[in-house]
Amino acid sequence: MKINRLPAPTWRWMAVNDSEADIDAGCISGAHRFKGVTELSKGVSEIGEGEAVTFSGAFGEEFDDAMAAGGITGERFAVEDDTEVDAPVCQEYVLKKTGDQEETDSKYYVNHTGFYVNQNSKLTIIQFITSDKKDEDTHKYIMSTRIKIGKNSEVKLIQVQNLCTGVSFFNDCGIVCDENASFEHIQIVLGGSRTYMGDRCCLAGSKSRYSCDIAYDLKGSHTLDMNYIADHRGAKTASDINVSGVMSDTSSKIFRGTIDFHRGCSAAVGSELEDVLLMNDGVTNKTVPLILCDEEDVEGSHGASIGRLDDNLVFYLASRGMDEETIYRTMARARIDKVIALIEDGDARGRIEEMLS
Amino acid sequence: MDIKENTELTENKKEKTQVEDIDRTIYDFRFDDKDAYKVKEGLTEDIVLQISEEKNDPDWMRDFRLKSLEIYYKSDIPNWGPSIDGLDMDNIVTYVRPNTERMHTDWDDVPEDIKTTFDKLGIPEAERKSLAGVGAQYDSEVVYHNVRKEVEERGVVYTDIESALRGEYGDMIRQHFMKLVPPTDHKFAALHGAVWSGGSFVYVPAGVHLDIPLQSYFRLNAKGAGQFEHTLIIVEEGAYLHFIEGCSAPKYNVANLHAGCVELFVGKGATLRYSTIENWSKNMYNLNTKRALVEEDAKIEWVSGSFGSHVSYLYPMSVLNGRGARSEFTGVTFAGEGQDLDTGTKIVHNAPDTSSYVNTRSISKSGGVNTFRSAVVITEKAKGAKSAVSCESLMVDNISRSDTIPSMDVRTSDADVGHEARIGRISDDTVFYLMSRGMSEEDARATIVRGFADNVSKELPLEYAVEMNNLISIEMKGSIG
Numbered sequence: 001m002k003i004n005r006l007p008a009p010t011w012r013w014m015a016v017n018d019s020e021a022d023i024d025a026g027c028i029s030g031a032h033r034f035k036g037v038t039e040l041s042k043g044v045s046e047i048g049e050g051e052a053v054t055f056s057g058a059f060g061e062e063f064d065d066a067m068a069a070g071g072i073t074g075e076r077f078a079v080e081d082d083t084e085v086d087a088p089v090c091q092e093y094v095l096k097k098t099g100d101q102e103e104t105d106s107k108y109y110v111n112h113t114g115f116y117v118n119q120n121s122k123l124t125i126i127q128f129i130t131s132d133k134k135d136e137d138t139h140k141y142i143m144s145t146r147i148k149i150g151k152n153s154e155v156k157l158i159q160v161q162n163l164c165t166g167v168s169f170f171n172d173c174g175i176v177c178d179e180n181a182s183f184e185h186i187q188i189v190l191g192g193s194r195t196y197m198g199d200r201c202c203l204a205g206s207k208s209r210y211s212c213d214i215a216y217d218l219k220g221s222h223t224l225d226m227n228y229i230a231d232h233r234g235a236k237t238a239s240d241i242n243v244s245g246v247m248s249d250t251s252s253k254i255f256r257g258t259i260d261f262h263r264g265c266s267a268a269v270g271s272e273l274e275d276v277l278l279m280n281d282g283v284t285n286k287t288v289p290l291i292l293c294d295e296e297d298v299e300g301s302h303g304a305s306i307g308r309l310d311d312n313l314v315f316y317l318a319s320r321g322m323d324e325e326t327i328y329r330t331m332a333r334a335r336i337d338k339v340i341a342l343i344e345d346g347d348a349r350g351r352i353e354e355m356l357s
Numbered sequence: 358m359d360i361k362e363n364t365e366l367t368e369n370k371k372e373k374t375q376v377e378d379i380d381r382t383i384y385d386f387r388f389d390d391k392d393a394y395k396v397k398e399g400l401t402e403d404i405v406l407q408i409s410e411e412k413n414d415p416d417w418m419r420d421f422r423l424k425s426l427e428i429y430y431k432s433d434i435p436n437w438g439p440s441i442d443g444l445d446m447d448n449i450v451t452y453v454r455p456n457t458e459r460m461h462t463d464w465d466d467v468p469e470d471i472k473t474t475f476d477k478l479g480i481p482e483a484e485r486k487s488l489a490g491v492g493a494q495y496d497s498e499v500v501y502h503n504v505r506k507e508v509e510e511r512g513v514v515y516t517d518i519e520s521a522l523r524g525e526y527g528d529m530i531r532q533h534f535m536k537l538v539p540p541t542d543h544k545f546a547a548l549h550g551a552v553w554s555g556g557s558f559v560y561v562p563a564g565v566h567l568d569i570p571l572q573s574y575f576r577l578n579a580k581g582a583g584q585f586e587h588t589l590i591i592v593e594e595g596a597y598l599h600f601i602e603g604c605s606a607p608k609y610n611v612a613n614l615h616a617g618c619v620e621l622f623v624g625k626g627a628t629l630r631y632s633t634i635e636n637w638s639k640n641m642y643n644l645n646t647k648r649a650l651v652e653e654d655a656k657i658e659w660v661s662g663s664f665g666s667h668v669s670y671l672y673p674m675s676v677l678n679g680r681g682a683r684s685e686f687t688g689v690t691f692a693g694e695g696q697d698l699d700t701g702t703k704i705v706h707n708a709p710d711t712s713s714y715v716n717t718r719s720i721s722k723s724g725g726v727n728t729f730r731s732a733v734v735i736t737e738k739a740k741g742a743k744s745a746v747s748c749e750s751l752m753v754d755n756i757s758r759s760d761t762i763p764s765m766d767v768r769t770s771d772a773d774v775g776h777e778a779r780i781g782r783i784s785d786d787t788v789f790y791l792m793s794r795g796m797s798e799e800d801a802r803a804t805i806v807r808g809f810a811d812n813v814s815k816e817l818p819l820e821y822a823v824e825m826n827n828l829i830s831i832e833m834k835g836s837i838g
Contacts, residue, residue: 009437011703014732014764017437263755278770281737287765291780296755299781306767306774 001025001066003059003170004198004227007258008292016254016288018060019225021170021196023108023140025062029070031108031142036091036127040077043085044123049073050114054146057174058198058227067112067144074112074144081118081150088124088158088345095131095141095167112144119150119178125157126348129171131164131192142170149181151205156184158343162355163192165220171197179205179234186342189216189224190355198227198256203237203265211240215339217332218251218283227256228272232265232298241272244339246332252284259291259300266297274304277332385638386477387578387607393496394454398581399447402426405551408452412519412554417531425540425550432544439668439697439726444642449614451552453496453579460517462503471495478605480574488601489569490515494586496579497554508567514560515571518587521558530558533589537620537648537676545616545644545670549585553618556586559600563593563624570599570632575617577606577637583614590620592627592655599630605665608638612667615641621649623657625679630658637665639695644670653679653708661688663700672730674703677711677739688717692725692757701730701762706739706772715746718809721757731763733774740771750780751809 002018009017040046051073056064079085095109117123129143149155155175163169169192175183183201201210210230218224230239241257259270272289289302309331317327336356343349394411396404405426409419434441457468464472464481475481475493484491490504492515499517508515514526522530540550557573577584592598606613615637623629629649637643643666649657659673675684684704692698704713719727729748750759761778783805791801 008760008762010730010762010764011437011732012435014766016764016766266755278767278772281769281771283768283770285765285767287767287776289763289776289778291761291778293750293752293759293761293780296752296757296782298752299779301779302761302777304765304774304776306765307772308770 001062003063003196004225004256005060006256006288006290007229007260008290010288014286016256016286019196019254022168023066023142023170025066025069027106027108028066028072028110028142030106031070031110032106034093034095034109034111034141035075036093036111038075039090041085041087041089043083044077044079044089047076047078047116050076055174055176055202056200057144057146057172058200058229059170059172059196063172072110072112072144074114076114076116078116079118079121079123082120084122085124088126091125091127093127093129093143095129095163095169096133097139107139109139109141110144111142115145115147115155117147117149117153117155119152121150121153123155124345125155126345127157127159128351129159129161129163129169131167133164140168140170143172145173147173147175147183149175149177149183151178152180154182154184156186158186158348160188160190160348160352161192161195162190165191165193167192168194169196171195173199175199175201175210177201177203177205177208177210180207181205182209185212186339187212187214188336188339188352189214192222194223196225198229200229200231201239202231202233203239204233206234207236208234209238212242213339213342214243214245215336216245216253217336218245218247218253220249220251222251224251224253226254229258229260230270232259232261232268232270235265236267237265238268239270243274244335246277246279246335247283247285248279250282254286254288256288257290257302259302261293261295261298261300263294265295268295268298270298270300272302274306275335276306277309277335278307279328279332385607393456393579395450395579396452398450400426400449400451400548400552404451408552408554411452411454413523415522415527418522421535422551425547428540429544429547429551432547434544438670438699438728441642441644441668444612444614448581448611450579450582451585452554453582454498455495455500455578457498457500460499460520461501464501467501471500474576474578475501475574478574478576483572487569488572489567490571492517492557492573494555494573494575494584496577496582497584499555499557504571511565512562513565513567514558516558518556518558518589526558526560529560529591530589533591533620533622534587535618535620537622537650538618538646542646546618546646549587549616549618549646552583553585553587555584556588556617559590559598561592561596561598564595566597567599570601572601572603575602575604577613577615580609581611581613583616586617588617588619590629591622592624592629594624595626596624597628599632601632603634603636605636606638606641609640611640613638613641614644616644618645619647621657623649623651623655625652626654628656628658630660632660633662635661635663635665635671639665639667641666642668647673648676649674649684650676650678651682651684654681655679656683656685659684659686659688659702661686661700663688663690663698666698667695669698669700671700672703674705675713676705676707677713678707680709680711682708682711684713686715686717690717690719690727692719692721692727694723694725697726699728699730703732704744705734705736706742706744707736708738710741711739712743713745715748717748719750719759720753720809721750721759722753724756726758728760728762729778733765733776735767735769735772735774737768740769742769742772744774746776748778749809750778752780752782
């Protein structure tokens with residue numbers, strides 16, 4: 001199955017137009033269903049299981065069709081009008097092969113979760129996705145999240161992934177924002193073997209906003225495949241995608257970021273920025289930052305900086321007594337810390353610090 | 358204010374508040390080609406053999422053409438980029454020999470209609486004033502080729518490639534021909550390999566610094582025809598060359614096709630500046646391939662102005678194969694009504710301490726579609742490589758489109774790769790700032806538009822014939838209202 005397709009393909013020899021995910025579409029219907037442990041906050045109600053995909057995520061149509069054909073349903077949560085949810089909704093996902101899942105032959109584990117936030121409300125969701133032991137490289141964990149944000153509402157989704165070697169993890173998010181709504185996504189990727197992730201945020205309503213801050217630390221032979229799409233449709237919409245990461249050993253990564261200005265999104269503003277620190281040879285880094293523009297009155301920009309540390313910076317820190325290895329470790333950690341600092345919840349920050357130490 | 362003064366003022370204001378479409382009427386003339394020799398429309402083995410016989414190809418070239426045809430049939434059309442559904446090879450005439458017995462070295466010997474064509478384009482005048490040599494191709498054949506005696510005496514070879522193929526440079530041509538752009542590269546490279554005709558061969562010996570440019574001009578006069586010229590340039594160690602190419606065609610209501618190929622070999626420590634002013638008519642499918650192989654401490658400078666064609670696929674590529682090799686790419690693309698121009702560049706850093714710099718501007722108006730597409734590849738061997746890509750796009754109205762599709766593939770930690778792109782319209786703040794300094798709004802907008810492309814237009818060859826500078830002047834006269 002092809003997922004994470006570029007909205008506008010390019011030369012095939014660059015091998016960035018999409019990714020061939022080792023997911024058999026027909027097997028999704030027989031997949032184990034897994035749920036997280038959710039601590040609901042006051043103001044958030046569970047509204048029962050519902051159909052998975054009502055609008056697209058980053059993985060694309062083939063994935064959406066497979067989920068629909070598989071009859072995948074999942075938990076759905078709602079926040080009513082005029083509700084500022086004080087405490088974050090905390091969800092804990094431990095990816096494993098045994099436990100609550102039914103014993104079937106399937107190697108697939110699927111979760112779908114929907115959040116529906118009505119007007120003038122505010123919600124923060126914190127998800128920790130972990131695994132407790134090394135996988136045998138055969139099982140696939142698929143998480144599909146859909147969020148519908150009503151007028152003037154704000155949703156922040158924080159996802160922290162710390163998976164063991166061998167785990168294949170697919171994390172697809174689809175978001176629709178109404179007028180003056182905002183979606184903020186913070187993702188921290190600390191482990192796992194093969195991770196595919198992405199957002200498609202449709203800024204349907206005027207003045208809606210999307211921001212995405214991602215930090216990753218790839219080691220070993222970890223692969224990370226990303227696809228982030230800011231779909232500007234309403235006027236005066238804004239998007240800001242920031243990706244900051246470190247790559248070591250023989251890890252590989254592809255980042256696709258698309259700012260798509262559709263006709264009618266006048267006065268929209270979009271920016272994307274990627275900063276990748278490569279720690280050694282042997283890594284494979286691919287970056288594809290797209291701006292697609294069908295509207296005159298917009299401002300779009302992207303920037304990417306890939307490679308080693310600036311020589312002047314290294315010299316400065318070395319002159320302060322740091323050896324080169326320490327300098328690189330410090331600067332690598334700084335890239336992750338920058339995103340951690342955006343998380344207001346102290347408990348979550350503390351837990352991430354423990355994972356890093 | 359009287360009526361006349363008011364009218365003049367209105368006209369000036371109108372001139373300065375519109376970005377006029379490129380005025381192509383000076384290029385849109387044509388001559389009857391009834392006396393020309395043409396192969397049948399379409400693409401078959403018989404047609405390829407006819408062309409080969411017409412060219413008096415050596416056996417290896419004939420076999421090469423046939424092999425390329427096989428590859429063409431097996432290759433598929435790209436699944437990215439502008440649609441080329443309007444291009445039907447069954448309706449394209451791949452070879453048109455104009456009504457001239459042979460190639461000439463004196464303009465007075467060139468048949469009248471062909472000479473008039475190039476006169477109108479300013480080529481003989483440019484040659485007299487400021488060029489070291491000129492090659493002029495009309496449809497499928499080079500009709501004029503000349504190089505200054507003092508340039509020849511320095512060992513520089515500038516001739517049509519077919520003469521070179523049959524003469525003393527035959528072995529050199531064979532060693533290099535379609536080695537940098539093999540027929541397997543893509544479908545239209547294979548097409549080129551099968552039906553190529555015309556083009557230039559340039560050889561600059563080691564240490565020779567040619568201060569004055571050489572120029573080739575390509576004119577496609579025949580309706581429904583294709584032009585498939587091949588340009589091969591070898592610049593030896595420590596040499597310098599500036600090569601300019603230009604092109605145009607009259608507009609027809611059927612498709613024309615340009616699938617040329619340019620292969621550049623830049624030797625150790627040499628510099629080659631390759632400037633192109635592309636001004637094909639709006640019925641042209643421009644599927645051109647250009648590639649440079651750059652050796653140790655050598656440099657390739659691409660200067661590219663794309664103003665014409667209905668559909669363009671154009672991505673000059675640099676392969677930096679020696680330590681310290683460098684590539685600079687400066688480009689401007691102007692897409693107006695009925696145009697879908699997909700342009701950009703590709704750079705492969707395959708050696709240590711290589712560097713590349715890309716600076717492009719694009720303007721979209723009147724429903725034109727502009728796509729900037731790039732690829733920067735840094736291989737494991739390219740330690741110490743540096744690359745910077747900057748792309749700016751200006752949308753002039755709300756019916757046009759501009760896309761930026763860059764990609765980077767980095768395989769070593771010891772590299773510095775940066776990319777930035779911006780897209781937008783003229784900033785109201787900038788207009789306000791200039792107006793606060795005493796400019797009228799019209800002048801402020803005109804200044805901004807000129808400034809937008811200035812860092813590219815100043816790199817373009819001023820000594821080129823009237824054509825290029827007229828295009829820029831016409832474009833820069835207006836500002837956005």
